[in-house]
Structures are given as C-alpha cells and as structure tokens.
Amino acid sequence: MSFADLGLSDELLRAVGDSGYDVPTPIQTQAIPSVLMGRDIVGIAQTGTGKTAAFVLPMIDILGQGRSRARMPRSLILEPTRELAAQVAENFDKYGKYHKLNMALLIGGVSMGDQLAALEKGVDVLIATPGRLMDLFGRGKIMLNGCSLLVIDEADRMLDMGFIPDIEEICTKLPKERQTLLFSATMPPPIKKLSDRFLSNPKQIEVARPAAANALIEQRLVEVVASKKRDVLKQLLRESEVRNAIIFSNRKTTVRELATSLKRSGFAVGQIHGDMDQSDRIKELDRFKADEISILVASDVAARGLDIKGVSHVFNFDVPWQPDDYTHRIGRTGRAGATGIAITLATPDDAEAIAGIEKLMGMKIARSFKAPVQAEHVPAEHVPAEHVAAEPESRPSRKPRGEAKAREERPARPSHTAKAEASAARRPAAPSREPVRSTERTALELRHAEDDDSGWNGPVPSFLETTIPS
Secondary structure (H helix, E strand, C coil): CCHHHHCCCHHHHHHHHHCCCCCCCHHHHHHHHHHHCCCCEEEECCCCCCHHHHHHHHHHHHCCCCCCECCECCEEEECCCHHHHHHHHHHHHHHCCCCCCCEEEECCCCCHHHHHHHHHHCCCEEEECHHHHHHHHHCCCCCCCCCCEEEECCHHHHHHCCCHHHHHHHHHHCCCCCEEEEEECCCCHHHHHHHHHHCCCCEEEECCCCCCCCCCEEEEEEECCHHHHHHHHHHHHHHCCCCCEEEECCCHHHHHHHHHHHHHCCCCEEEECCCCCHHHHHHHHHHHHCCCCCEEEECHHHCCCCCCCCCCEEEECCCCCCHHHHHHHHCCCCCCCCCEEEEEEECHHHHHHHHHHHHHHCCCCEEEEECCCCHHHCCHHHCCHHHCCCCCCCCCCCCCHHHHHHHHHCCCCCCHHHHHHHHHHHHHHCCCCCCCCCCCEEHHHHHHHHHCCCCCCCCCCHHHCCEECC
16 A cells, blocks of 8 residues: 555645655554544554654645634644654654645743744644643633644653643643544553543554564663663673664663763763753754764653664663553664664662563563672682782781880880790791681772772771671
C-alpha cells in the first residue's frame, strides 16, 4: 500500500514525496483513513512507529477547509514535553508546506509575547504543553470553544508527569461535539478511564505489543557496584566502538554531574534536562544532530518521541524507575531499520527494577560482564604484582608524641651489643608489630598502589589502618 491509497490530497502527497517517504507504516495505514472519516481513535503504538505522521497528515487535509479566528484555535495537540511539541511543529512545517495553515506553539521556557502574537493572528493548529496552555487560558488569552479536533499524544507519559488532571480540565473546556485522537505506548487503567470518558466510540488500533523491544536493538546488562558506575561507563564509551550515544539518568542533578565528569575526561558531551531553558535544550539537540558533540546526557525529558537518526548506542546510567521508560529510552537507537546497542548499568539494588523490565518485555536482558569490584574488597593475593609496592629493607617507625616524651625520661640507652642481645632474647616470644606485606595490604595502600605509579609505601595514620585479611 502507498500513501496515495490512504485518501490524502495531491498537495499532501507531494509534500510526503518531497520528504522521501513512499510506504506508510502500519499505524499510518490503519489510522489515516479513519481520521479522515472523522472517527475518534485510540492508537497504541510504541515510539518510532510513525504515529506522529499518523495524525499530522490527515489533520492537514481536514484543516485545509475553513479559516481561523483570533485566539480561537481550530485544533489542539497536547504533548507532554517541549521537545515533543517542537517536533510535531516541525512535522507540520514539513508536510504542510503546500497548504496555507497557521500554527502556534505554546510551550514553557520561551517568550510568552511571541506566542500571544501568534494567537492574535488566528491559528489553525495549536500545539501545546498542558502547563503553558492552562496558564494562558487562566489569563483569558485563549478560547477553546472553537476547537473541533483534539489530539492527546503520549498519554501514558502525561500520566507519569502528573498531567492527567490538567487534560481532564482542558477537555471540559472544548466543545462536546469534536473529534478526539488519543495515542499512547501503553494503556494503564487511568488512560483507559480517560478514553472512556472523553472519546466517543473510538476505533482502537494496536500495531505492536505494548512495551515490545525493537528486535534490531542489541540489549546488554552490565552489573556494577554503585561507586564504580562512572568509571565503567567511561570504559564502555572508549571500548564499545561508540559513534555517538545518548546516556539517560533518572535525576537532573545526576545529568549535570555526569556531563561535567565526562567533559573533564575528554569526551565531547552535551546535556538536556528539565531545568534548562528551551532555547538551550534545542541548541544542545542541534549540536548532537550536527555531530558537534558525540554524547548527550539526558533525563527522561528526551526519552520519548525524539527522532534523532543514526544514534549507535543508548546507555542507561540509571535503571529507569518505570519499566515502560526502558523501552522508550532504548528506542532512541535502532531507528529506521538501523541496528543499535543499548547498555544498562545495574547495581544489586536495581534487581527488582530489572525484573520488572524483563517481565514487561517477556525476555531476559543478556548479562554482558561483571565490572571489577571496589579495590578495598579485593584480597591482597588477587592484587596484580605490578600494583604491589616493593617493601624497603628498613623503615623508621613514627612514635606518638607521648612515647617520645616518655623516652626522654628514660635512663641512658644500653650499648649496641647489649641492645642486640636483648632483642634476640625477646624475638621468639613477640611477633612483629609490622603487618606481613606479602599476605596483608591496607585498603588505603591498595588505593595508592592503583592510583600512584611511583610505588609509594609510606606510613598510614592509625585511624585509617583498615587491614584486609588474606
């Protein structure tokens, strides 16, 4: 089947052809004719299946008839993040270039004045994040009673981000007689409840099992101790033939700290997270797409919907809190028929989360290798020979100040011969006070042996003298 078989206009088919697409994806094949017929749709499809074009293309033809009025958008698309909203806007620009449609983008982090000016001119399609839309609606700057077509995209992500109450409020402001399209990668009960309440006899389309992993993505799990995660990640980045990579972390603070650490280690790295201004986030994405940087550290704000071609690797520096997010993260690689590699760093504390991911996907993630344990847990006989510093033939011992003072009060020291004889007499009864270097090493000395090539083996303060048994 071709796009020409879906009932799209000649102008739209021309724009699709200019973009290099000939054959629609399964979600596009099933959704586009029904949307053109005015049906409500519930589309269940994982990221990377082409669902954005599945609603953008028919919307362009539907909105081709009629005209817009100031502050009264004719259609509304709700997106959970700024990046997804901007990407949908790019799709309208690309596919709607032969149609005279006005579009406005309402997202946080950018000037509200430009957005208000666009609304005053009248818009055919309004693409918005719930927060900014509710803000402008509360200020009386926008009216929704003229909106005849609503798209709720990435609905399960909206649920994760706490936007469902806002969406319910927005739906009550729209005309009851409207067409509603809901797209989601999964269908948890709250999303099913939302669909039942606000959609009218929707056609349900499911093109892949929810949370199914892309077969073109090779998945690996690397078991690490928490304190070694950064070191193992840097080793993998250097040794895994990484052309470019997105590294995901659960927290914004970790994103900042990890990006700084990688930069200090010589990697060309950028970062995106929710605390950044929108202009800075777009700038970092553009740098990554243009190969000015090869590594992008990101929070889950970038996990869904971003279509960045040619990403060779995805790293989960943190195991995601929600099993669904795992599939969306690794879906940034292995796109458009290309292969990709997804590597997850997991600590023993992540066992339950990993089990949840594997249960959702119906498969086990291959364990690649186990990272080295921390040095202070390594028995001395397992320390490589080149890391063991040579023991000097003699070493002066340092005495506490109290002992030095007591020594000053002692009578005159005996002769060398008498001292030697006394020492020989005592030797069988008293063990040496010095640790046996061939079988015992202190944790601090092991760290010096690993970090310092000079072979320093000086004294260690008594409060740090933690001995590792052989």
